[in-house]
Amino acid sequence: MWETLQVVLIYTFVLGSIYLLISLGFSIICGVLRIFHLGYAYLFTLTVYLAWMFMKELGFGLVPALIAMVAIQFGISYLIYKGIIMKYMDREEIILTGLLLVSIIVEQAVNFRYPIQAGVFIQTTLVEGSSDIGAVVISNQLLIGAGIAILLTVLFVFFFLKTRTGLAIRALSQDIYSSQIIGVNVEVLYTVTMFLILIPVIVGTLIVAPVWAVDPTMGSLYFTTAILVAILGGLGNIKGTIIASYLIGFTHAAVSFVVGEPRFMNFSALVLVMIILMVRPQGIAKSEALW
Amino acid sequence: MVDVEIRRDRIILRYKGKKWDWILEPRYWRNTLLWTAGLLVFPILCYFISPILLNTVVNANLYAAIAIPLALMTLGTGRINFGPNFFIGVGGYTAALLSIAYGWGPLKTFPFAVLMSLLSALVFSPLVIVARGLYYVLLTLLLPLVFMEITFIYTDTFKGDVGLAGIQLLLNTGMVKVNFLLTAYISMILMLLYLWVINKVIKSRYGLIMATINDGEEVAHGIGVNINKVKILAFVFAAGMIGVAGWFYAHYFGTFAGITYLPLNFMIKILLVIFIGGRAQIFGCVVGGYFIAFLEMILVVTLGEIQPVLFPVILAVLLFTLPEGLFGLYRRRRYREYLPTLHVRR
Numbered sequence: 001m002w003e004t005l006q007v008v009l010i011y012t013f014v015l016g017s018i019y020l021l022i023s024l025g026f027s028i029i030c031g032v033l034r035i036f037h038l039g040y041a042y043l044f045t046l047t048v049y050l051a052w053m054f055m056k057e058l059g060f061g062l063v064p065a066l067i068a069m070v071a072i073q074f075g076i077s078y079l080i081y082k083g084i085i086m087k088y089m090d091r092e093e094i095i096l097t098g099l100l101l102v103s104i105i106v107e108q109a110v111n112f113r114y115p116i117q118a119g120v121f122i123q124t125t126l127v128e129g130s131s132d133i134g135a136v137v138i139s140n141q142l143l144i145g146a147g148i149a150i151l152l153t154v155l156f157v158f159f160f161l162k163t164r165t166g167l168a169i170r171a172l173s174q175d176i177y178s179s180q181i182i183g184v185n186v187e188v189l190y191t192v193t194m195f196l197i198l199i200p201v202i203v204g205t206l207i208v209a210p211v212w213a214v215d216p217t218m219g220s221l222y223f224t225t226a227i228l229v230a231i232l233g234g235l236g237n238i239k240g241t242i243i244a245s246y247l248i249g250f251t252h253a254a255v256s257f258v259v260g261e262p263r264f265m266n267f268s269a270l271v272l273v274m275i276i277l278m279v280r281p282q283g284i285a286k287s288e289a290l291w
Numbered sequence: 292m293v294d295v296e297i298r299r300d301r302i303i304l305r306y307k308g309k310k311w312d313w314i315l316e317p318r319y320w321r322n323t324l325l326w327t328a329g330l331l332v333f334p335i336l337c338y339f340i341s342p343i344l345l346n347t348v349v350n351a352n353l354y355a356a357i358a359i360p361l362a363l364m365t366l367g368t369g370r371i372n373f374g375p376n377f378f379i380g381v382g383g384y385t386a387a388l389l390s391i392a393y394g395w396g397p398l399k400t401f402p403f404a405v406l407m408s409l410l411s412a413l414v415f416s417p418l419v420i421v422a423r424g425l426y427y428v429l430l431t432l433l434l435p436l437v438f439m440e441i442t443f444i445y446t447d448t449f450k451g452d453v454g455l456a457g458i459q460l461l462l463n464t465g466m467v468k469v470n471f472l473l474t475a476y477i478s479m480i481l482m483l484l485y486l487w488v489i490n491k492v493i494k495s496r497y498g499l500i501m502a503t504i505n506d507g508e509e510v511a512h513g514i515g516v517n518i519n520k521v522k523i524l525a526f527v528f529a530a531g532m533i534g535v536a537g538w539f540y541a542h543y544f545g546t547f548a549g550i551t552y553l554p555l556n557f558m559i560k561i562l563l564v565i566f567i568g569g570r571a572q573i574f575g576c577v578v579g580g581y582f583i584a585f586l587e588m589i590l591v592v593t594l595g596e597i598q599p600v601l602f603p604v605i606l607a608v609l610l611f612t613l614p615e616g617l618f619g620l621y622r623r624r625r626y627r628e629y630l631p632t633l634h635v636r637r
Contacts, residue, residue, distance in 0.1 A: 036425050038432075084611075093371055094610060096428065097566060100559055101607040108599040220555065224436055231429050263444040270437045274430070281421050 031236020367525020408534020454548025
């Protein structure tokens with residue numbers, strides 16, 4: 001009993017932290033731009049496959065490949081913002097479908113060039129091996145990842161609460177028109193937000209890439225988790241996102257180790273989300289603002 | 292006593308407070324008749340040119356038969372459902388499982404497929420009331436993905452990765468080409484039936500109520516419309532019709548795999564039938580269905596392996612360049628009916 005509890009608690013912490021990293025960017029973009037980045041899945045896929053492409057095709061080392069990948073990700077984000085989001089702000093159905101198409105195009109292009117048989121693998125392991133915590137054996141990479149996730153979230157919270165730019169982005173998330181009146185440069189801040197969300201996604205993907213499966217459809221899996229966390233937490237609210245990540249982590253851990261059916265992980269999380277939405281239609285958070 | 296009134300453009304019959312219109316003026320029915328005749332001749336042409344095209348015709352009809360009720364759902368609930376393929380899965384798996392387990396043919400499985408689609412829609416119908424803003428989009432998007440996962444979890448039942456095989460076929464005349472031709476006509480009749488029924492609904496008093504809900508829920512509520520009832524009815528009714536497409540797929544191919552119909556790739560195709568066809572105009576769904584099915588087939592034949600990459604690229608270009616879809620090009624210079632606004636967040 002005690003051992004099961006230990007396992008559930010530790011995996012809740014680790015999975016919850018990783019999910020936080022995966023869904024933080026999605027939540028922020030929902031909160032600030034008030035749109036749904038349905039193309040979010042492509043970010044995960046590109047992180048791994050662009051790095052791999054630079055290493056394999058152009059002979060880059062790991063660090064230069066990662067730098068080049070980040071630069072390209074920033075460029076694509078900027079193009080998506082200018083070409084789709086900004087242009088069709090009043091036609092949400094076009095934005096959503098267009099972003100979804102971008103995600104599908106990336107997934108299909110990656111699958112065309114590097115199908116699953118290509119055996120793509122990037123060596124971003126920070127610490128090898130595993131650790132024993134009580135009765136639990138867990139990968140060091142995931143433990144370090146959980147620590148980085150918490151650190152990054154704290155930095156993000158600090159940025160939004162204590163810096164002028166963060167304050168302006170929060171104002172934007174509350175009311176776009178009032179923010180414009182007081183002199184907030186909406187377009188610049190939207191672009192900054194598009195860039196900001198890349199950080200947790202890229203860091204998260206690089207952490208889990210050596211431990212979890214890498215294939216061209218990996219983005220959809222992480223995107224599903226991000227959606228569940230974002231809905232449960234209340235779209236765009238960081239406090240809600242933090243709580244929701246750990247709740248989903250707990251559900252996954254409990255279903256895997258108490259019920260003994262890891263296959264039910266996503267299904268159980270969806271049931272949890274639906275139950276909570278019945279009680280609180282706006283999710284866990286009290287408001288749809290960023291904080 | 293039947294009262295006959297002859298007008299310039301129509302003959303009106305009145306009997307005990309009921310009224311029937313018979314429109315004489317050709318401009319009201321000429322184009323519809325010509326398009327329908329063209330559609331009905333098309334499978335025969337394909338039969339003689341290249342029978343393989345008949346499969347594309349069936350796909351086109353089914354895309355339209357899914358998109359037309361989805362357009363009604365969009366109008367009646369006042370928001371876009373991003374997971375209509377969930378009901379294809381429900382209808383298809385019900386038909387497939389019953390056919391395999393009891394050896395039932397399509398006629399026997401049909402009522403159960405419809406019933407299960409309606410029931411599942413009823414279970415999830417509170418979403419159209421409870422889920423506000425973007426939550427509805429997210430939850431409807433997740434439904435088919437979670438269903439797909441269930442098909443993998445219970446792989447003994449659903450055969451998640453390979454799909455169910457051994458379903459009784461829709462038709463078996465003993466001649467493959469004739470089977471394809473007849474199936475093309477059955478799918479066309481199904482699509483035209485949907486088009487006719489939903490066109491009637493949209494032009495009726497209920498259509499007006501739905502349009503009111505779509506344009507402004509508060510206004511609709513203010514004039515005494517029971518919004519929740521209309522929304523749930525539109526959701527469940529349309530879901531039942533979409534479920535029939537799943538039943539059709541199962542009996543047409545004799546196999547049914549959730550992995551074909553439940554992922555985002557299939558869902559996006561249906562959404563694009565609506566958007567590229569004509570922004571939720573039901574006649575545009577037919578144009579969209581045929582355009583997307585034939586474009587896909589042409590790209591498969593001409594481009595080979597790179598088709599999965601270029602197909603969404605072309606669709607994206609069309610999505611961004613046609614503000615009212617392909618049907619909008621036709622409608623631009625002609626009589627314009629009610630053009631529903633597409634709402635994502637309510």
